[in-house]
Amino acid sequence: MKRPQQPLSQEEQRKRGRSYLTWALLVLTFLAVIALPTMIVMFFGLLPTLVAWIVDRTKGKAASITVGSVNFIGVFPYIMNLWTDFNSVDRALGMVSDIFTLLVMYSAAAFGWLMFLSMPSGISSFVLVLQQRKVAALRGEQKDLIEEWGPDVASLVEMQKMEKQEAHMELGMEGIELEVLD
Amino acid sequence: MAEALDQAVETAESQEGTPTPQEGEGGVVPSADSPGETREQATAGTSPDGAGAQTSGPTGPPDKITAQTPKAKAPKAEPEKPKEETSASPIVKSTGIPIPDLGGPLPQLDPGKYPPILVNGRYLVSPSMALPELNSPSALAYVAEDRREPGRQLFALICKPGLPVRIRLMAELKNQMIHGMIPIVDYGPVLWTPIEQTAIVVIFERPLGGRFIDAFGEHAPKINEYEIGKMLIEPVAHAVSSLSQLDFAHRAIRIDNLFFMDKEKRELVLGECFTSPAGFDQPMIYEPLDRAYAMPSGRGAGMSYDDMYALGILLLFTLQGYNPIARMSDEEMLAQKAEKGSYQCLCGNERIPLAMIEPLRGLLSDDDFERWNMEALEQWLNGQKKTPIQRRPAERPKTAFKFSGRELRTTRSIAYAFSKNVPEAIKVIKNGKLEQWLRSSLSASDIAEGISAVLAISKIHENSPDGADEVLVSKVCMRLDPHAPIRYKNFAFMPDGFGTAVAVEYLRKGNFQIPGEILARDLLSYWFAAQHSQSPDLVAQEKAFQTLRGFAKINEWGYGMERCLYELNSSLPCQSDLLRLTYVGHTDDLLNALDGVADQIDAQTRPMDKHIAAYIATHFKYDITPHLKAMTDPKEETSLIGMLSLFALMQWRMKIESLLGLSSWLGGLLSPAIGTYHSRTTRRKIEQEIPALVRKGSLPELFDLIDNADRRQKDTQDFEEAQVAFAHAEAEIESIVGEGVDQEKAALQTGEKVTSMIAIVISMIATTVIIFVSAI
Numbered sequence: 001m002k003r004p005q006q007p008l009s010q011e012e013q014r015k016r017g018r019s020y021l022t023w024a025l026l027v028l029t030f031l032a033v034i035a036l037p038t039m040i041v042m043f044f045g046l047l048p049t050l051v052a053w054i055v056d057r058t059k060g061k062a063a064s065i066t067v068g069s070v071n072f073i074g075v076f077p078y079i080m081n082l083w084t085d086f087n088s089v090d091r092a093l094g095m096v097s098d099i100f101t102l103l104v105m106y107s108a109a110a111f112g113w114l115m116f117l118s119m120p121s122g123i124s125s126f127v128l129v130l131q132q133r134k135v136a137a138l139r140g141e142q143k144d145l146i147e148e149w150g151p152d153v154a155s156l157v158e159m160q161k162m163e164k165q166e167a168h169m170e171l172g173m174e175g176i177e178l179e180v181l182d
Numbered sequence: 183m184a185e186a187l188d189q190a191v192e193t194a195e196s197q198e199g200t201p202t203p204q205e206g207e208g209g210v211v212p213s214a215d216s217p218g219e220t221r222e223q224a225t226a227g228t229s230p231d232g233a234g235a236q237t238s239g240p241t242g243p244p245d246k247i248t249a250q251t252p253k254a255k256a257p258k259a260e261p262e263k264p265k266e267e268t269s270a271s272p273i274v275k276s277t278g279i280p281i282p283d284l285g286g287p288l289p290q291l292d293p294g295k296y297p298p299i300l301v302n303g304r305y306l307v308s309p310s311m312a313l314p315e316l317n318s319p320s321a322l323a324y325v326a327e328d329r330r331e332p333g334r335q336l337f338a339l340i341c342k343p344g345l346p347v348r349i350r351l352m353a354e355l356k357n358q359m360i361h362g363m364i365p366i367v368d369y370g371p372v373l374w375t376p377i378e379q380t381a382i383v384v385i386f387e388r389p390l391g392g393r394f395i396d397a398f399g400e401h402a403p404k405i406n407e408y409e410i411g412k413m414l415i416e417p418v419a420h421a422v423s424s425l426s427q428l429d430f431a432h433r434a435i436r437i438d439n440l441f442f443m444d445k446e447k448r449e450l451v452l453g454e455c456f457t458s459p460a461g462f463d464q465p466m467i468y469e470p471l472d473r474a475y476a477m478p479s480g481r482g483a484g485m486s487y488d489d490m491y492a493l494g495i496l497l498l499f500t501l502q503g504y505n506p507i508a509r510m511s512d513e514e515m516l517a518q519k520a521e522k523g524s525y526q527c528l529c530g531n532e533r534i535p536l537a538m539i540e541p542l543r544g545l546l547s548d549d550d551f552e553r554w555n556m557e558a559l560e561q562w563l564n565g566q567k568k569t570p571i572q573r574r575p576a577e578r579p580k581t582a583f584k585f586s587g588r589e590l591r592t593t594r595s596i597a598y599a600f601s602k603n604v605p606e607a608i609k610v611i612k613n614g615k616l617e618q619w620l621r622s623s624l625s626a627s628d629i630a631e632g633i634s635a636v637l638a639i640s641k642i643h644e645n646s647p648d649g650a651d652e653v654l655v656s657k658v659c660m661r662l663d664p665h666a667p668i669r670y671k672n673f674a675f676m677p678d679g680f681g682t683a684v685a686v687e688y689l690r691k692g693n694f695q696i697p698g699e700i701l702a703r704d705l706l707s708y709w710f711a712a713q714h715s716q717s718p719d720l721v722a723q724e725k726a727f728q729t730l731r732g733f734a735k736i737n738e739w740g741y742g743m744e745r746c747l748y749e750l751n752s753s754l755p756c757q758s759d760l761l762r763l764t765y766v767g768h769t770d771d772l773l774n775a776l777d778g779v780a781d782q783i784d785a786q787t788r789p790m791d792k793h794i795a796a797y798i799a800t801h802f803k804y805d806i807t808p809h810l811k812a813m814t815d816p817k818e819e820t821s822l823i824g825m826l827s828l829f830a831l832m833q834w835r836m837k838i839e840s841l842l843g844l845s846s847w848l849g850g851l852l853s854p855a856i857g858t859y860h861s862r863t864t865r866r867k868i869e870q871e872i873p874a875l876v877r878k879g880s881l882p883e884l885f886d887l888i889d890n891a892d893r894r895q896k897d898t899q900d901f902e903e904a905q906v907a908f909a910h911a912e913a914e915i916e917s918i919v920g921e922g923v924d925q926e927k928a929a930l931q932t933g934e935k936v937t938s939m940i941a942i943v944i945s946m947i948a949t950t951v952i953i954f955v956s957a958i
Contacts, residue, residue, distance in 0.1 A: 120933030
């Protein structure tokens with residue numbers, strides 16, 4: 001059985017963020033050393049993704065992932081070109097200075113944004129319908145249980161609710177006391 | 183018939199507490215307000231014949247029984263009539279010999295309406311053929327017939343319902359005939375149709391010569407000293423001796439209880455002694471002093487030396503032909519006996535034949551250990567001389583003790599007077615006059631110290647029931663007269679008579695108020711402690727009373743005073759209201775009796791009450807403590823299962839084949855017990871199976887169906903699983919639509935997540951395609 005994860009404190013989160021940044025910089029430095037042309041194309045090609053990452057406030061950075069994935073489709077043919085043809089910094093710079101290339105890459109990113117802005121609302125409507133059906137099924141299951149075992153079958157739930165209520169009341173009382181003390 | 187019965191009931195009610203003529207006023211019946219007999223002798227009630235008009239006096243049956251009598255709608259009270267004194271001949275009346283009321287001629291009953299009743303499948307007793315000349319004080323006589331031996335001369339005594347009878351003694355004497363005692367043929371309970379109640383019937387060989395006192399016709403019942411030995415002493419002594427060997431005492435030796443078995447009037451026998459508690463019917467004069475102080479129901483089983491005393495009185499009456507102290511009231515008689523001694527009191531002014539002085543002196547000794555025993559009597563009968571007993575009158579005080587306007591000279595008399603006047607007694611006890619008199623006039627400093635100890639303890643418990651005036655006076659009386667009965671609130675009994683006293687008290691009043699208080703105050707232990715010598719019998723009795731006290735304290739089914747009632751009266755039938763029309767004298771009969779009444783009782787009434795539980799707890803030989811515990815449980819279902827399990831255990835242990843009525847009765851009550859199963863399916867299944875088991879009449883199977891361990895365990899396990907499943911479903915629902923959950927936001931987040939996943943997949947596919955295209 002999985003143990004419930006404890007929420008991380010702000011200090012811990014900051015430490016962990018610093019650690020990730022350090023690792024990312026190390027990897028990027030390493031890649032810049034061994035594959036600088038690719039890194040140049042990727043840096044300029046994936047700039048919309050970087051911007052998306054910065055402005056993204058969605059849970060799990062869903063917007064960044066969507067934009068990044070589609071953006072990568074626009075960047076990848078040029079990287080392949082580099083890898084299969086002539087892999088040099090000049091060529092890479094040539095690519096990123098070509099307006100058509102950038103148009104392809106950024107159009108892909110724009111398509112990613114379009115996708116992110118249009119699809120979730122449709123999917124959420126579908127999910128809402130599914131959830132309603134699920135709740136109805138669960139209520140039906142509970143009704144069957146009550147019919148077979150009587151109202152006492154809900155005693156565990158009632159007890160949990162009571163405990164929750166008591167805990168809530170205690171917290172409320174503590175809050176009131178603290179306010180009075182203040 | 184019913185009217186006559188009703189009249190009897192009314193008569194019983196109207197006579198309660200009514201004074202009746204005193205013995206000294208020419209009556210020959212013990213007076214109702216005579217000492218010790220007030221509680222019982224002042225009440226009369228239904229008699230087994232159902233007419234009952236002639237029944238009054240010492241053997242009135244309990245009020246409860248009269249109240250239970252069917253059709254007992256009392257008419258308006260009639261003016262009180264003087265009590266019928268005796269059925270004895272006028273000449274006997276003039277002798278002053280006390281004779282209990284034996285009942286007179288009964289109204290003729292219609293043989294068509296009251297046909298003969300079969301007893302034990304063999305004997306026919308005819309309610310329409312009364313034999314008043316053979317009545318006993320507590321039982322009426324009827325003609326009986328043996329179906330196997332037509333022509334056999336028998337008669338039956340119908341015991342008054344509710345009065346404890348001496349079943350154990352009946353059982354012993356049925357198996358062995360005792361020379362000198364009327365032969366008992368059989369006994370058993372029957373539904374006595376004239377009163378519609380179950381009564382014990384005892385069948386005897388018929389004494390063809392009739393009653394001893396009737397044989398004298400117009401003359402006084404007198405036998406000279408030359409004939410009395412062979413004619414009277416020998417048969418009576420033989421009967422007493424034989425009974426003593428069986429560890430019983432007769433306790434009903436009196437002049438009217440002697441019969442001639444043969445027409446020639448040669449074979450004299452003692453009459454019956456089973457139809458009432460020991461000593462219950464005896465006029466007070468026949469009782470040794472200590473037992474005479476007790477109320478009739480509390481006189482106790484006694485021992486053979488109590489019979490010897492009664493024999494002494496019988497001898498005196500038959501020698502003299504009259505009662506020498508007929509003019510004395512019972513109270514005066516007791517005071518005289520206490521101060522002078524019984525012999526001196528009775529024979530002091532009489533001309534006693536020389537040869538009879540020693541036996542009378544020996545038999546009438548007030549000291550149990552000095553009193554002649556059987557051996558001494560036999561020696562005398564064989565002509566051997568015994569050392570004469572020196573008369574030792576009670577120690578005379580320097581001055582008399584004045585109490586309630588009387589001058590008392592013995593501690594016995596004082597104790598008796600105190601018990602009759604508690605408010606006055608408490609004054610003289612508390613102001614120290616009694617102690618002072620004991621020390622200065624009687625030089626009895628040990629008694630005085632005992633009383634001061636009682637007072638000191640009473641002060642400690644001043645505001646508790648243990649310190650009540652009645653308790654204090656009772657204890658002081660025990661100190662003053664240790665051999666006398668325990669006397670508390672006019673409830674006077676010898677310890678060996680506590681059982682019958684409790685039974686009669688309950689049957690009369692329907693409650694255990696005073697006996698319960700006696701046990702709670704532990705007065706019995708105090709009595710035992712006050713005895714100068716501690717015999718093994720006394721120690722055993724004290725231990726038994728401690729056990730009873732423990733029972734009385736527990737206010738649960740199977741315990742309490744009901745348990746004490748049955749522990750003390752092993753032959754008392756179950757007194758449950760459910761079984762009032764049947765006679766349950768054994769646990770084997772109980773289930774069948776309940777089975778029999780099942781269809782006559784409201785189906786919602788449980789076949790269990792305090793009496794049934796106590797009766798089973800007393801008589802059933804297996805441990806039923808867990809069952810009793812369950813039955814007392816406040817939860818109805820637990821209590822029902824406890825009751826069913828107890829009855830099932832009884833049916834199984836007693837190997838009773840089928841109890842259809844009881845099964846049906848219990849089956850109808852089991853809904854709450856079935857409700858203890860959580861699963862509706864299981865409940866339905868059980869409900870469907872019950873009718874089949876009810877038709878089998880098997881309580882063990884019914885119990886197994888209701889309380890099967892495997893089924894219950896599975897039900898519990900499944901229920902727990904269902905609870906968990908319900909909680910999981912609830913948690914899932916909560917996670918979807920619970921409080922604080924923004925469903926749309928969550929759905930949108932899901933959509934965003936799905937979109938990002940789709941984008942990743944598309945990216946991967948596109949990348950793969952590009953790689954392939956580049957490779958080509």
